Amino acid sequence: MIEYKDFLNLKYTPKKDDLIVLFKIKPSKGFSMKDASSRVASESSNGTWAALFPPEHIKELSAQCYDIKGNYAKIAYPGDLFEQGNMPQILSSIAGNIFGMKAVDGLRIEDVKWPEKIIKSFMHPQFGIEGVRKIMKIKKRPITATVPKPKVGYYAEEHAKIGYDLWLGGVDLLKDDENLSNQKFNPFEKRLRLSMKMREKAEKETGEKKSYLVNITAETDEMVKRAKMAKDYGNEYVMIDILTAGWASVQTVRKKCQDLKLAIHAHRAFHASFDRNPNHGMAMKVLCEIARIQGVDQIHIGGMGKLAGEKEEIKENWTKCSSSSNNETKNMLEQNWFGTKPILGVCSGGLHVGIVERLFNMLGTDIAIQVGGGVLGHPDGVLAGAKALRQSIDAYMSKIPLKEYAEKHKELKTALNSWGYETPI
Ligand code: CAP
Numbered sequence: 001m002i003e004y005k006d007f008l009n010l011k012y013t014p015k016k017d018d019l020i021v022l023f024k025i026k027p028s029k030g031f032s033m034k035d036a037s038s039r040v041a042s043e044s045s046n047g048t049w050a051a052l053f054p055p056e057h058i059k060e061l062s063a064q065c066y067d068i069k070g071n072y073a074k075i076a077y078p079g080d081l082f083e084q085g086n087m088p089q090i091l092s093s094i095a096g097n098i099f100g101m102k103a104v105d106g107l108r109i110e111d112v113k114w115p116e117k118i119i120k121s122f123m124h125p126q127f128g129i130e131g132v133r134k135i136m137k138i139k140k141r142p143i144t145a146t147v148p149k150p151k152v153g154y155y156a157e158e159h160a161k162i163g164y165d166l167w168l169g170g171v172d173l174l175k176d177d178e179n180l181s182n183q184k185f186n187p188f189e190k191r192l193r194l195s196m197k198m199r200e201k202a203e204k205e206t207g208e209k210k211s212y213l214v215n216i217t218a219e220t221d222e223m224v225k226r227a228k229m230a231k232d233y234g235n236e237y238v239m240i241d242i243l244t245a246g247w248a249s250v251q252t253v254r255k256k257c258q259d260l261k262l263a264i265h266a267h268r269a270f271h272a273s274f275d276r277n278p279n280h281g282m283a284m285k286v287l288c289e290i291a292r293i294q295g296v297d298q299i300h301i302g303g304m305g306k307l308a309g310e311k312e313e314i315k316e317n318w319t320k321c322s323s324s325s326n327n328e329t330k331n332m333l334e335q336n337w338f339g340t341k342p343i344l345g346v347c348s349g350g351l352h353v354g355i356v357e358r359l360f361n362m363l364g365t366d367i368a369i370q371v372g373g374g375v376l377g378h379p380d381g382v383l384a385g386a387k388a389l390r391q392s393i394d395a396y397m398s399k400i401p402l403k404e405y406a407e408k409h410k411e412l413k414t415a416l417n418s419w420g421y422e423t424p425i
């Protein structure tokens, strides 16, 4: 017989191939942590509400809750419970029905420890930080990106012209916004074609490498077509809204990008619907891990700007993207990445030149800085906005205080006079 209590075994020692999940659980009234944790382990592996009488071998696939501390429970899942290389299947198990169980008032996946076998069953990042730096020919400084604002509405010609000004002003990557794909006012292929022309011109004039995070988000076959188009027009990148598109489609596009040798920029629009509530859903750092395992090359990790997500969370996201391993903490499991390339954390959301320095101080310079409104809203225009952003990076890299650097760089000075050092809301 198997019933709920069989999924709790505080004497269990996890095996090498086990996948471990650290849950934060708020049991519902009348349930203890042990009750709730064993139910979570059961429903997320192979149990149900009724006692069952299966053949003995089936028990070998049962998850075991083996550690409970306060509201934190660790559950180990046998490796064979999972289909290798199938992220939807893994998530339907560990992040499936359990969020709706009446036995819990709140349930949050704080972290996952991925075993080597599962990590190695996916494609991994093709480029990662090192590869992206090579593409962009940028050795040490943070990589910069800018998204034209307003988010949507520009005609393709206008969009490409803005791209030209941004590149000319010193920005490395032109980025599409998450809700710009192939609308009638700005068709995908036309925008790509015109932007690539502008890119060529900007590269010639600046002598710097420039590229375009072109948003291919759509139905999967269409994304593959658009990735091919990006390659045909000579681009190095595609951008996918990985959460609204869905993990399965990310896997498909990742495969295609191997043949096309394209880097993937992952936008995380939708993440806050399940990572913002500290007592329910899934932590952003787990999304970073999944994205890295599946093989994106860079992903948004937050920026302490206009959007929720504070220091500790951003640091954890960055760690999961950029480290080769990490130790265990209260809400983080240890992880060895078994050689998986580190990916670039992209800081974004309400940033401007007055507040980017704190991100470098906190995370170092192996990051990308994505600034939309803080460039496009510059009182002297797009070109000046782009110059100001680049100046703020140059100031940091040459260890000159921003204020002092601004004395000799008028675009930076104007931006600082406009927005000061305040975080926008
Ligand atoms: C930034 C941005 C990004 C957000 C998403 C925007 O523009 O393009 O989508 O950064 O958030 O539309 O808001 P601004 P996150 O620079 O004008 O804010 O990076 O946290 O996923």
Ligand code: MG
Binding pocket: 147, 177, 178
């Ligand atoms: Mg955006």
